[in-house]
Amino acid sequence: xxxNAAPGNPDRRVRRTRAAIRHALxxxxxxxxxxxxxxxDLINRADVGRSTFxxxxxxxxxxxxxxxxxxxxxxxxxxxxxxLFAFSLxxxxxxxxxxxxxxxxxxxxxxxEVVAHGERLLTAAVRDELLARGAAPSPHLDLVVxxxxxxxxxxxxxxxxxxxxxxxxxLDTAFRATVIPGVRTLLERDSGRRPSPAE
Amino acid sequence: xxxNAAPGNPDRRVRRTRAAIRHALxxxxxxxxxxxxxxxDLINRADVGRSTFxxxxxxxxxxxxxxxxxxxxxxxxxxxxxxLFAFSLxxxxxxxxxxxxxxxxxxxxxxxEVVAHGERLLTAAVRDELLARGAAPSPHLDLVVxxxxxxxxxxxxxxxxxxxxxxxxxLDTAFRATVIPGVRTLLERDSGRRPSPAE
DNA sequence: TCCATAAGTGAACAGGTTGTTCGAGAGGAG
DNA sequence: CTCCTCTCGAACAACCTGTTCACTTATGGA
Numbered sequence: 001x002x003x004n005a006a007p008g009n010p011d012r013r014v015r016r017t018r019a020a021i022r023h024a025l026x027x028x029x030x031x032x033x034x035x036x037x038x039x040x041d042l043i044n045r046a047d048v049g050r051s052t053f054x055x056x057x058x059x060x061x062x063x064x065x066x067x068x069x070x071x072x073x074x075x076x077x078x079x080x081x082x083x084l085f086a087f088s089l090x091x092x093x094x095x096x097x098x099x100x101x102x103x104x105x106x107x108x109x110x111x112x113e114v115v116a117h118g119e120r121l122l123t124a125a126v127r128d129e130l131l132a133r134g135a136a137p138s139p140h141l142d143l144v145v146x147x148x149x150x151x152x153x154x155x156x157x158x159x160x161x162x163x164x165x166x167x168x169x170x171l172d173t174a175f176r177a178t179v180i181p182g183v184r185t186l187l188e189r190d191s192g193r194r195p196s197p198a199e
Numbered sequence: 200x201x202x203n204a205a206p207g208n209p210d211r212r213v214r215r216t217r218a219a220i221r222h223a224l225x226x227x228x229x230x231x232x233x234x235x236x237x238x239x240d241l242i243n244r245a246d247v248g249r250s251t252f253x254x255x256x257x258x259x260x261x262x263x264x265x266x267x268x269x270x271x272x273x274x275x276x277x278x279x280x281x282x283l284f285a286f287s288l289x290x291x292x293x294x295x296x297x298x299x300x301x302x303x304x305x306x307x308x309x310x311x312e313v314v315a316h317g318e319r320l321l322t323a324a325v326r327d328e329l330l331a332r333g334a335a336p337s338p339h340l341d342l343v344v345x346x347x348x349x350x351x352x353x354x355x356x357x358x359x360x361x362x363x364x365x366x367x368x369x370l371d372t373a374f375r376a377t378v379i380p381g382v383r384t385l386l387e388r389d390s391g392r393r394p395s396p397a398e
Numbered sequence: 399t400c401c402a403t404a405a406g407t408g409a410a411c412a413g414g415t416t417g418t419t420c421g422a423g424a425g426g427a428g
Numbered sequence: 429c430t431c432c433t434c435t436c437g438a439a440c441a442a443c444c445t446g447t448t449c450a451c452t453t454a455t456g457g458a
Contacts, residue, residue, distance in 0.1 A: 049436045112311045143373035147350035154349020174342035181380030248407045
């Protein structure tokens with residue numbers, strides 16, 4: 001049997017095909033933005049049969065989300081030791097490196113689902129961080145988390161879209177200055193002890 | 200001449216047609232959400248010829264934006280006298296009344312451009328309010344405004360989408376508690392005098 | 399009332415997209 | 429070397445968009 005496909009290591013053809021499609025998507029996103037890219041574009045660029053595409057993915061969205069799992073700067077580690085929202089600066093710096101990509105994904109020609117996906121990841125991470133710092137699980141916590149994530153995403157999008165001009169450090173400063181006081185109040189209310197030492 | 204059309208008062212047929220299309224759009228949005236609605240849907244529901252539609256609008260987006268100008272709860276008045284971000288509670292209450300509509304516009308089946316449009320309106324309003332309270336126009340101000348608007352929109356969307364449960368009052372409280380401390384710091388830095396009396 | 403003119407009709411059109419199917423052929427694993 | 433899997437490519441139905449055109453209505457000023 002050729003396709004005795006060990007789950008982690010499929011047929012070489014399969015790898016080649018998927019890689020070609022993913023690669024084509026990245027190229028096209030950078031050229032046109034996410035939304036305008038069509039399946040037809042993809043199969044042309046990847047030089048792959050239409051039926052082949054649908055044998056591997058259901059959507060262009062499926063392609064993207066598959067690729068996105070390999071980009072790991074999306075995962076802020078819930079580091080309860082460092083300063084609050086330590087992920088912020090690192091993220092803005094990563095975004096700067098991948099600016100064209102981020103813009104194509106989150107900006108005007110970006111995709112609704114993509115933003116939603118990013119928001120979900122970040123929401124989970126922020127929630128975990130606050131819990132690790134002693135916040136009590138509550139509806140109110142979720143409100144605060146939503147605010148923080150919304151602010152962060154808005155900054156990122158507006159920046160990638162050139163609506164605002166700033167360095168990553170300035171973005172980080174503004175984000176934390178705006179959001180942290182309120183967050184800290186929540187933390188102090190929830191846990192008797194003072195929150196972690198950091199800034 | 201029949202269509203001696205005074206600019207403000209067009210032919211009765213024109214009014215009828217446009218109203219029918221706008222009405223159809225609202226109905227369809229409430230039924231399916233914004234994104235899934237097609238021009239074909241619109242002309243069927245409005246019982247209007249396709250060519251007629253394109254004689255009046257370029258897009259379904261054009262229809263929506265035209266209608267949106269009549270909804271006025273989108274315009275927070277820059278009331279420098281009251282408490283900071285006084286628009287918040289009123290808005291959340293309006294959103295509650297129009298919940299189905301807001302959800303259909305901003306939620307999963309909403310439209311990217313719609314969100315962007317709302318953000319633009321709100322951004323201008325918030326910026327004006329902060330300026331009226333003595334903030335200096337600066338890149339940093341824009342960052343703070345972006346944060347605040349992002350937080351507000353995120354709350355609204357998540358709430359309309361039933362991702363979080365709360366009353367308008369609770370939303371208002373959470374929003375202001377999270378964002379205001381940071382904003383106040385900005386205001387105090389910019390203007391020598393203390394910011395307005397309010398909360 | 400009359401009727402020239404603007405507005406609406408409905409069908410057809412070219413062009414684009416999606417997702418599916420199927421037989422034939424090429425490639426890999428053992 | 430052989431057999432099974434994957435890929436090809438073309439064709440397909442279904443849907444959508446925007447535009448055109450000859451024809452019919454309805455409006456509102458004279």
